[in-house]
Amino acid sequence: MKDGKKDEKGKDGKSRKVLEGFGEEIVDEIRSKRGPKFNTLARTKSNITFDEKKGFLTVGKNMEERSFINIAQSKRFMQTIAIANKCHKFIIENLHTSIRGLFYQLKYSLGEDVDENIFSEQSESNPLIEDLEASLGIRREDLNLNATRKGVLVGNMKVMDTFGGEKIEIDASRMGRSGWAIPSDVDNEIEFVGVKAKYVLVVEKDAIWQRLNEDGFWKKENCILLTPGGQATRGTRRMIRKFADMGLPVYVFNDGDAWGWYIYWTIKTGSINLAYIGGDIATPEARFIGVTMSDLEKYDFLKKMTLKASDVDLKRAQEMLNYPWINRHKEWVEELKLVLKLKQKLEQDTLQGPRLTFVGDYIREKIRNRDFLP
Amino acid sequence: MKDGKKDEKGKDGKSRKVLEGFGEEIVDEIRSKRGPKFNTLARTKSNITFDEKKGFLTVGKNMEERSFINIAQSKRFMQTIAIANKCHKFIIENLHTSIRGLFYQLKYSLGEDVDENIFSEQSESNPLIEDLEASLGIRREDLNLNATRKGVLVGNMKVMDTFGGEKIEIDASRMGRSGWAIPSDVDNEIEFVGVKAKYVLVVEKDAIWQRLNEDGFWKKENCILLTPGGQATRGTRRMIRKFADMGLPVYVFNDGDAWGWYIYWTIKTGSINLAYIGGDIATPEARFIGVTMSDLEKYDFLKKMTLKASDVDLKRAQEMLNYPWINRHKEWVEELKLVLKLKQKLEQDTLQGPRLTFVGDYIREKIRNRDFLP
Numbered sequence: 001m002k003d004g005k006k007d008e009k010g011k012d013g014k015s016r017k018v019l020e021g022f023g024e025e026i027v028d029e030i031r032s033k034r035g036p037k038f039n040t041l042a043r044t045k046s047n048i049t050f051d052e053k054k055g056f057l058t059v060g061k062n063m064e065e066r067s068f069i070n071i072a073q074s075k076r077f078m079q080t081i082a083i084a085n086k087c088h089k090f091i092i093e094n095l096h097t098s099i100r101g102l103f104y105q106l107k108y109s110l111g112e113d114v115d116e117n118i119f120s121e122q123s124e125s126n127p128l129i130e131d132l133e134a135s136l137g138i139r140r141e142d143l144n145l146n147a148t149r150k151g152v153l154v155g156n157m158k159v160m161d162t163f164g165g166e167k168i169e170i171d172a173s174r175m176g177r178s179g180w181a182i183p184s185d186v187d188n189e190i191e192f193v194g195v196k197a198k199y200v201l202v203v204e205k206d207a208i209w210q211r212l213n214e215d216g217f218w219k220k221e222n223c224i225l226l227t228p229g230g231q232a233t234r235g236t237r238r239m240i241r242k243f244a245d246m247g248l249p250v251y252v253f254n255d256g257d258a259w260g261w262y263i264y265w266t267i268k269t270g271s272i273n274l275a276y277i278g279g280d281i282a283t284p285e286a287r288f289i290g291v292t293m294s295d296l297e298k299y300d301f302l303k304k305m306t307l308k309a310s311d312v313d314l315k316r317a318q319e320m321l322n323y324p325w326i327n328r329h330k331e332w333v334e335e336l337k338l339v340l341k342l343k344q345k346l347e348q349d350t351l352q353g354p355r356l357t358f359v360g361d362y363i364r365e366k367i368r369n370r371d372f373l374p
Numbered sequence: 375m376k377d378g379k380k381d382e383k384g385k386d387g388k389s390r391k392v393l394e395g396f397g398e399e400i401v402d403e404i405r406s407k408r409g410p411k412f413n414t415l416a417r418t419k420s421n422i423t424f425d426e427k428k429g430f431l432t433v434g435k436n437m438e439e440r441s442f443i444n445i446a447q448s449k450r451f452m453q454t455i456a457i458a459n460k461c462h463k464f465i466i467e468n469l470h471t472s473i474r475g476l477f478y479q480l481k482y483s484l485g486e487d488v489d490e491n492i493f494s495e496q497s498e499s500n501p502l503i504e505d506l507e508a509s510l511g512i513r514r515e516d517l518n519l520n521a522t523r524k525g526v527l528v529g530n531m532k533v534m535d536t537f538g539g540e541k542i543e544i545d546a547s548r549m550g551r552s553g554w555a556i557p558s559d560v561d562n563e564i565e566f567v568g569v570k571a572k573y574v575l576v577v578e579k580d581a582i583w584q585r586l587n588e589d590g591f592w593k594k595e596n597c598i599l600l601t602p603g604g605q606a607t608r609g610t611r612r613m614i615r616k617f618a619d620m621g622l623p624v625y626v627f628n629d630g631d632a633w634g635w636y637i638y639w640t641i642k643t644g645s646i647n648l649a650y651i652g653g654d655i656a657t658p659e660a661r662f663i664g665v666t667m668s669d670l671e672k673y674d675f676l677k678k679m680t681l682k683a684s685d686v687d688l689k690r691a692q693e694m695l696n697y698p699w700i701n702r703h704k705e706w707v708e709e710l711k712l713v714l715k716l717k718q719k720l721e722q723d724t725l726q727g728p729r730l731t732f733v734g735d736y737i738r739e740k741i742r743n744r745d746f747l748p
Contacts, residue, residue: 093730096588098581101726107679108727146584152555161550164590168550176535176542177564178555181526184584190551207472210520210558214470216538305481352475353482356467 015142019088022136026081035069036077040135041276048275050325055284056268057275057325059134066131080128082106087132090144096185098146099129134276141185141234151236152179152206154213155197155224162189172224177213182226184235186242200224200243201363202232202286204254204263208348208359217360224248231263234274237281240267244283251372253363256291257309257345258316264288269325288373289366291346293338299362305353306344313345329374389516393462396510400455409443410451414509415650422649424699429658430642431649431699433508440505454502456480461506464518470559472520473503508650515559515608525610526553526580528587529571529598536563546598551587556600558609560616574598574617575737576606576660578628578637582722582733591734598622605637608648611655614641618657625746627737630665631683631719632690638662643699662747663740665720667712673736679727680718687719703748 022038029036041047042062051058068077086105090097097105103122133140140147159170159180172180183190201223203209209227212218218225224243228236244250252267254260270282296302309317317336320326327333339345351359366372396412403410415421416436425432442451460479464471471479477496507514514521533544533554546554557564575597577583583601586592592599598617602610618624626641628634644656670676683691691710694700701707713719725733740746 090730095730097585097726097730098723100581100721100723101585101730104679104721104724104727105730108675146581149580149584159550159552161552163550164588164593168548170548170550170552174542174544176533176537176544177557178533178535178544181552181555183551206523207474207520210523211471211475214538219538301482305478347474347478349472349474350478352471353478356464356469356471356475356479 015138016088016091018136018138019084019091019143022084023088035067037065037067037069038080038135039063039065040131043130043134043276045272048272050269051278052328054279055325056278056282057270057272058278059276066135076128079106079125080131082109083125083128084132087143087145096144096146099126099140102129102145130276139187139277139280141187141238146184147234149182149184149235150230150233151182151226151228151239152209153182153224153226153239154179155195155218155226156222157195157197157224158193160191160193173219177210179209179213179225182233182236182239184233186235186239192242192246195224195243195246195248196222197224197248198222199249199251199367200226200240201289202240202250202252202267203227204230204252204260204348208253211352211356211359212363215357215360217363220360221364228263228267230259232267234281237267237270237283240283240286241281244285250283250286251289251363251367252286253289253348254291255345255347256293256295256339257347258313260291260348261316261320265320265326289363290372291348291350292335292373293342293344293346294335295346296342301354302346302350305350306342306346309339309343309345314340314343331373335373389512390462390465392510392512393458393465393517396458397462409441411439411441411443412454412509413437413439414505417504417508417650419646422646424643425652426702428653429699430652430656431644431646432652433650440509450502453480453499454505456483457499457502458506461517461519470518470520473500473514476503476519504650513561513651513654515561515612520558521608523556523558523609524604524607525556525600525602525613526583527556527598527600527613528553529569529592529600530596531569531571531598532567534565534567547593551584553583553587553599553601556607556610556613558607560609560613566616566620569598569617569620569622570596571598571622572596573623573625573741574600574614575663576614576624576626576641577601578604578626578634578722582627585726585730585733586737589731589734591737594734595738602637602641604633606641608655611641611644611657614657614660615655618659624657624660625663625737625741626660627663627722628665629719629721630667630669630713631721632687634665634722635690635694639694639700663737664746665722665724666709666747667716667718667720668709669720670716675728676720676724679724680716680720683713683717683719688714688717705747709747 026036041059042064047060047062048057049060066073066077068074086102103125129140154175155172157172159172161168161170170180206227206229212225240250252264254264267283268286270278317339321336351362400410415433416438421434421436422431423434440447440451442448460476477499503514528549529546531546533546535542535544544554580601580603586599614624626638628638641657642660644652691713695710725736
């Protein structure tokens, strides 16, 4: 799955065949009077590991069986089959929906035949979609299920979007103040061409993205300027992974606080929730530009710009020191210990203090000196 | 301010002059040994009224004085002058920032001269920016202060964005799956040309926008398809107002619940917080397409698709019945009473139940029959 090649993953290709193979196996089992069942990767905490070599959170080899004849599982089994059936239909129709839309389709179709609703809450259907993803080695996006989208980018590159029966070329360097909105699915029927940028700069806050865009930072530096607008969605994380696959260094510029660190580590090592697709969305190559507590030593004015760290910030810093994928980096141990000692934090917005354009100068200097955290 | 003409409002024009006039008056008062002061529109609840004729929330005539020699006000007065001074500088530099960026500039510059910070919390500076807006008859966007942006549109129109020293033409009908991201400021250095759409369809959720965009709904109907992505930002509300000024009908398609109603009424009549710029951002011409409780009578399948209304939904419905700008519409009184009686709600996503493309058919039928709430 790591390369996300269209010919393998495209919805007319692999995912439809995989769903059909899945259905045929179930039918075979019924015909041969075996209880229908399937296996999925266990997504329990005990089966989630940090792959030291690859550098991201992934699932281990433990499998779990979902069986129809197990009374405790038969409802969930039936629900999963219903989901697979709907997704197969969406793929054939060549239409997409959200998991909320899927929920209502299930509510509707069962409502006609049986009295009881197949799902009363969407929270019931979400883990079953993950079961399918983990069992079939297919991502939700390949099942024509859109995830939330957020995030914007600008830079010297073109997007070739095959959409609505047309091939549309979008020039991501001609988007003015708006930028190109990163869609839910950046793999199927979409291509990125002419990516000549030297690196990707990920900026936590849209406000700072707007600041840097106005300065033409991405033009002067020839970089891709991207903001996830807070925590990165699946689509944005996948987009960053794809840039890294193209050989572009990825630098992340966030607040120096609990939320900023969390956003960074989610981009870099993936998250526990999505460890089963870790290879598709984690970017271990990412580096943290700042803002850091050690910046206080380098930029004198910052000493007057700190805010008091909140309890959440301090608790998070302490927790992070316990994560093996973080505490193996001595630079992060130093940074987090400094946070705990000073009980202060810094926002990326502070860099606008001396002058609005200082933000770009800070980033340039950091990159020139290769002054980032791993 | 209502027309938002560039020649009057552009940052090189009116807003700079207004700020300079404001400064000169303060200086005159000091020179003539009067205590410097200025007046601003009172934004207290008692001064906020619903203008029945115009159809939006606005501020009355009550003014409040901000005086330097009033000890209770002198700190706030000084802070407001500092904000005006910074914004004047931003306008001359032709650079924008967020109110967070402004906060840090103030923190920085005073930090050099005096020991005490001019602001310790951003919450102190926000009402002062509103003081300035209301006093000078200028919007934050004209002071080069970006607000949060969110919201996306697609349709047969072009955006002429003068940005970064270039005039960039963006074709909003060639944005593929992404759409054009609505910026914070849609008045200054930006123009909309070739808007040939018949109406504007505002869709609460981005997921439903994606659904309709995939169906090519806006192409078939020749409409502008816009999602605020939840509550509409200042920029998106201003964009909708501008479309209405171009003579386009505005239809809003939301969930039939507390949040969906709130989003609609904010677009239509404005909000109490922003009543002082009500004329710029409210669109009284907007109509509510649904989803409504009376849809249960028209679309049989919906009876199986309702969710239990939450306490918040019921409380909100009751409150809305007390608002004079809502209860003057008998259709809304009926709708809200039905909600309170049935204690149910409907999401816009339900319309995907029978088939994914049903959403568009529902909207088409509603518009054809002019079946909307006022």
